[in-house]
Amino acid sequence: MHSLALLYLACILAGFALIKVPTSAVISAGIASFFHILGGIAIIVFSLALLYLGVKALIGK
Template structure:
């Protein structure tokens, strides 16, 4: 299996982790909106990349 696929999945998990970072009451609370934005964008981009690579694998390219 392609090793880069695991990297994409790890990036998606990192996006979910960024969504949870600001849930705790620390000095990072002021960066809540930035963490949410970066987390959501990361999840969306790498999910679409995985879907695209899956479609290419199904088509045999």
């Protein structure tokens, strides 16, 4: 279970990295907003999964 928690933490960091993707002439504004939305969803989903693992460990099951 410890490695699963580290994987979720890595996914949260990847979500922050998607939000911070720099926009250039190659990446249009539409693609940049897609990265912001996808990064936000990844952060929320994997944060909730990490919280679930924490609560499950506190309860003992």
